[in-house]
Amino acid sequence: MEEITLTINGKKISARPGSSILDAATENGIKIPTLCHHRHLTPVGACRICLVEDEKSGRIMASCVTPVSQDMAIRTDSPTVRRHRTNIVRLMMANHPESCIVCSRGNKCELRQVAADLGVGITGLYPMPYYRGLEQANPFIIRDLSKCILCGRCIRADHELVVVGAIDYNLRGFRSRPATAHDMPLEKSECTFCGTCVSLCPTGALSIGNPRYVGSPEKESATVCGFCGVGCTLVMGSVDGQVVETNPSHEDETVNQSTLCVRGHFAHDFLNVKERLTRPLIRKGGELSPSTWEEALNLISERLLSIKKTHGPQSLGLYGSSKCTNEENYLFQRIARSLLETNNVDNGGNVNGLSTMNAVAQRLGGSIPPARLSALEDAEVILVIGADPTQSLPVVGYFLKRASRNNGVPMIVADPRKNGLVPFASLWLPLSPQTDSDLIHALAAILYKREAFDARYIDRFTQGFDLYQKGLAAFDLGRASRSTGLESGLMEEAADQLQGKKIAFVVGQGVLLQRNGVQTMHALLNLALMTGSLGDQKRGIYILASENNGIGALDMGCAPGFLPGRGLVTDEARREYWERIWGVRLSPDPGLSMVRMVEEAEKGNLKALYVMGENPLRGFPEIERVRRAFQNLEFLVVQDILSNETGALADVVLPGAAFSEKAGSFTNLEGRIQSFESVVLPQGEAKPDLEILAQLAYRMGQADQDFSLLKIRREIRRVIPAYSELRDDPGQSWVTEMGDLGQADEEGHPVEFTPIAFAADRLRDDTYPLEGILTSTRLHLGSGTRTGLSARITGFSQGGDVELSFEDAARLDLVNGDQVRVSSKYGAVARRVRVKKDLPFGLVYIPVAFYGNEARQLVALTQPGKEESPGWMQVSVKVEKIENNEQ
Amino acid sequence: MDHEFSADEETLKDIASELTRFEIKRSNVIPILQMIQERHAYLAPEAIRMVAEHLGMAACEVYGVATFYNQFRFQPPGKHQIKVCLGTACHVKGGDIILENFERKLGISEGQTTPDREFSIDRVACVGCCALAPVAIVDETVYGKVAPSKVEGLILGFEIEKEKEERRKQRDESN
Ligand code: SF4
Ligand code: SF4
Numbered sequence A: 001m002e003e004i005t006l007t008i009n010g011k012k013i014s015a016r017p018g019s020s021i022l023d024a025a026t027e028n029g030i031k032i033p034t035l036c037h038h039r040h041l042t043p044v045g046a047c048r049i050c051l052v053e054d055e056k057s058g059r060i061m062a063s064c065v066t067p068v069s070q071d072m073a074i075r076t077d078s079p080t081v082r083r084h085r086t087n088i089v090r091l092m093m094a095n096h097p098e099s100c101i102v103c104s105r106g107n108k109c110e111l112r113q114v115a116a117d118l119g120v121g122i123t124g125l126y127p128m129p130y131y132r133g134l135e136q137a138n139p140f141i142i143r144d145l146s147k148c149i150l151c152g153r154c155i156r157a158d159h160e161l162v163v164v165g166a167i168d169y170n171l172r173g174f175r176s177r178p179a180t181a182h183d184m185p186l187e188k189s190e191c192t193f194c195g196t197c198v199s200l201c202p203t204g205a206l207s208i209g210n211p212r213y214v215g216s217p218e219k220e221s222a223t224v225c226g227f228c229g230v231g232c233t234l235v236m237g238s239v240d241g242q243v244v245e246t247n248p249s250h251e252d253e254t255v256n257q258s259t260l261c262v263r264g265h266f267a268h269d270f271l272n273v274k275e276r277l278t279r280p281l282i283r284k285g286g287e288l289s290p291s292t293w294e295e296a297l298n299l300i301s302e303r304l305l306s307i308k309k310t311h312g313p314q315s316l317g318l319y320g321s322s323k324c325t326n327e328e329n330y331l332f333q334r335i336a337r338s339l340l341e342t343n344n345v346d347n348g349g350n351v352n353g354l355s356t357m358n359a360v361a362q363r364l365g366g367s368i369p370p371a372r373l374s375a376l377e378d379a380e381v382i383l384v385i386g387a388d389p390t391q392s393l394p395v396v397g398y399f400l401k402r403a404s405r406n407n408g409v410p411m412i413v414a415d416p417r418k419n420g421l422v423p424f425a426s427l428w429l430p431l432s433p434q435t436d437s438d439l440i441h442a443l444a445a446i447l448y449k450r451e452a453f454d455a456r457y458i459d460r461f462t463q464g465f466d467l468y469q470k471g472l473a474a475f476d477l478g479r480a481s482r483s484t485g486l487e488s489g490l491m492e493e494a495a496d497q498l499q500g501k502k503i504a505f506v507v508g509q510g511v512l513l514q515r516n517g518v519q520t521m522h523a524l525l526n527l528a529l530m531t532g533s534l535g536d537q538k539r540g541i542y543i544l545a546s547e548n549n550g551i552g553a554l555d556m557g558c559a560p561g562f563l564p565g566r567g568l569v570t571d572e573a574r575r576e577y578w579e580r581i582w583g584v585r586l587s588p589d590p591g592l593s594m595v596r597m598v599e600e601a602e603k604g605n606l607k608a609l610y611v612m613g614e615n616p617l618r619g620f621p622e623i624e625r626v627r628r629a630f631q632n633l634e635f636l637v638v639q640d641i642l643s644n645e646t647g648a649l650a651d652v653v654l655p656g657a658a659f660s661e662k663a664g665s666f667t668n669l670e671g672r673i674q675s676f677e678s679v680v681l682p683q684g685e686a687k688p689d690l691e692i693l694a695q696l697a698y699r700m701g702q703a704d705q706d707f708s709l710l711k712i713r714r715e716i717r718r719v720i721p722a723y724s725e726l727r728d729d730p731g732q733s734w735v736t737e738m739g740d741l742g743q744a745d746e747e748g749h750p751v752e753f754t755p756i757a758f759a760a761d762r763l764r765d766d767t768y769p770l771e772g773i774l775t776s777t778r779l780h781l782g783s784g785t786r787t788g789l790s791a792r793i794t795g796f797s798q799g800g801d802v803e804l805s806f807e808d809a810a811r812l813d814l815v816n817g818d819q820v821r822v823s824s825k826y827g828a829v830a831r832r833v834r835v836k837k838d839l840p841f842g843l844v845y846i847p848v849a850f851y852g853n854e855a856r857q858l859v860a861l862t863q864p865g866k867e868e869s870p871g872w873m874q875v876s877v878k879v880e881k882i883e884n885n886e887q
Numbered sequence B: 001m002d003h004e005f006s007a008d009e010e011t012l013k014d015i016a017s018e019l020t021r022f023e024i025k026r027s028n029v030i031p032i033l034q035m036i037q038e039r040h041a042y043l044a045p046e047a048i049r050m051v052a053e054h055l056g057m058a059a060c061e062v063y064g065v066a067t068f069y070n071q072f073r074f075q076p077p078g079k080h081q082i083k084v085c086l087g088t089a090c091h092v093k094g095g096d097i098i099l100e101n102f103e104r105k106l107g108i109s110e111g112q113t114t115p116d117r118e119f120s121i122d123r124v125a126c127v128g129c130c131a132l133a134p135v136a137i138v139d140e141t142v143y144g145k146v147a148p149s150k151v152e153g154l155i156l157g158f159e160i161e162k163e164k165e166e167r168r169k170q171r172d173e174s175n
């Protein structure tokens, strides 16, 4: 397009047609004050502070909403402009309360800045503040709307960015304010407490409830959120070496832009709790007592080496962390494989679902090519399955809601219950639990019958379509309709929406942790291949990794059966590659998963376990079994930031630094590798995990090696091609292709279709007639160890209520708020009941992560994604009312 | 919903069935709100939500639109409806002071209803008896030349009435 030329303040500049005067000025380094404008929001021209003057006509106009035109001549700072601006600010200040001086927005208040720049001190107007009570009943957000300047940024943030719709202007004129429906407190509205509106408010009208600090922090530094697989970029404000507040980073090109979710914004409270470990501990005379690093590390090194000597390397196990950095996980597994000579390494993210993804990724030569979240917003069609990202990975939820709301992208949501995305869906498929694979096969079969497949793609990148299409032709749609409980018309409608399009699949823990998870993943991959929906970063399969470095930990080889770069341990060529690099012999044994390690510990075969940054005694099913297994060990090391249930059993406890206290990198679910620096120093004597591991390696016989961060990063770049762009300085890079699809025409292998089979019949048990489904909520992550230590999160909700349908509640004589016992063959939990009108009967939803994550005690200890595993998602239960006198 | 001005089941059913007559487009929001107000005298929180759901809008948006116009009420009319005239004559004679007295006495503002739904206050324009200004109308009875002391008396009267009523009820029950 032809550029437009104009002059601003006498300077000739050029601009893109359609851009605003403000944008053109900013791009050319000319500053115009703004208040209601924000680069991530639609411009509305509400505050008029950005006024400029048209030299020719003398017209005054708001530069943020006026587009440039050819030969325009603009003055941004003429006396007239200044006079108008000053008047606007004076009016705003006159409407402002005196509490301005002690406002927590402090010197970050944009109104104050603008006023100061214009030299507005005393307004000279009769002050007429509009007092409204302070609203601070919830622990997250304080609203002091007397300080509101009606810029509407909060409303646009709420509607445009996070697409919640909790607040809007109400009333008009002097009394107009952003408010919820019926002006109720936020906690009675749809508000999710993502805090995005607070981050974007230019004044102190919205501020965060901060029990620990009021005012502007001394220092702000960028880092990455410690919770889910989105990996939002944050800035953390700190005072005296303590993190006191969190906001979305101001950088461009971040995954989250200006948004965050309630966890990212508020749950980082755990960084400063008294449960933080600050010194190494050694068990002496049955008690854990403080020791020195020297003593602790020597003890660990001696014990591990001597157990290895007596019982062999297979008696050792190492459990790494999907919350630790890439560099740490790399070194961790390297110590395991090359120094301790065992392949018994796993990580929490792998146990919690990613192993299911892995089982299927092998068809693609290692990994499913990551697709970018931003591509969701202009996808052709989206299929969400086994996922409610509005709870689990809220920022992914924002992407999906924006795609649907703003761009009209059709979105099919397959979920037994009306989850948070359903109101935005073009079609809701309320299928029966664990029948997802039948549904996917059925959709493929319908598309096949309509000849809606991508023959060129199939030809070029795949093999085995012949057999697969026979399966599709013979597929029994009637049976699929019965098993999924979906009428065939509904499935046809879904096929209508998918037909002829590239599909973006969004897959969550509902698939990854279920009994038929692997089968479903295979079915999805087949459908993706058949429709040519894989391989160009624009669509594809989005796996909702629940932990912030689940993907990175896998890429670094911190998982049983996998070497770094996702090569199989059992693949001799891959092994040789790593043998050359590390200068050791590698065992061809694939190694044990953490679940198998527990079983081997029970049998007495596993003697020592090293746990880094995970808390299996809270995260695992059948906790008592795990506890006994751990007690059976000769030696247990726990390296963590918090004193937790697992640490309480350990022989040695090492205090690690939290992510905000160290440098490293995390890889998010779209393959974005983010390198970051520390925000504050580690607490007490705690050390970054990398440093601890390096010192341990030194003691275990690798004194000649330098395992510094720089060295490890250099090694990763050199030996894991997908990470060749990993950065030393803070910032992002991308995982480059690891699978076959990218290069299928050159050296990549064609991808196999797999045969079709119906999902196994539902497991029925008359004693436990209901189906319990374990769900996560946005307030907590994982087992809730960290979020559960956040005072603001726990202060907000006791929560954890189980949800039942009207029918079941009536049958069981239950009303809202009744206490019930939910029990399965494996355990029981006591919770309050909430009766939901949209739930299908026969299902009970039980939130995990509350009360020590006891909900996990309802399921059996097996490895999800393995043939025989019933999964960790769902279990037959019964529900009984607890009478008052029993309590 | 745990709101003091929740609508009853019957109202909600009526709204649900009426809603189906309206096409799903945003421009229908005002006609729908008018329909509800006409049939049920006010817009209950549930009603707002139903409208939002029907039109695929957020509840706060619907509420925002509704509060923009003076014609909508969000609280049901009280058992005793107080209307204070603020027409020109009444205004000149201090009608606003009378309004303020009612508001202060009952702890609500004009357009609102007391939580026990006993009283609601509204302002009206000239009711045609300017000679009596300032004027207030309570339950169809017109009171002229209202003074602050009269406000006290009026409300007190209703309260005594209510107390008597309750005592009578109690007596009947114990008999
Ligand atoms: S916290 Fe988030 S959901 Fe709540 S009003 Fe603000 S932007 Fe909307
Ligand atoms: S609360 Fe803040 S962001 Fe919202 S309109 Fe007022 S000043 Fe703007």
Ligand code: SF4
Residues within 6 Å of the ligand: A225, A226, A227, A228, A229, A230, A231, A232, A256, A260, A261, A262, A263, A264, A265, A393, A394, A395, A396
């Ligand atoms: S928990 Fe996930 S969505 Fe929320 S702020 Fe952190 S990375 Fe973003």
Ligand code: FES
Residues within 6 Å of the ligand: A033, A034, A035, A036, A037, A044, A045, A046, A047, A048, A049, A050, A051, A062, A063, A064, A065
């Ligand atoms: S910044 Fe342009 S009108 Fe507010």
Ligand code: FES
Residues within 6 Å of the ligand: B085, B086, B087, B088, B089, B090, B091, B125, B126, B127, B128, B129, B130, B133, B134, B135
């Ligand atoms: S102005 Fe009040 S009755 Fe006419």
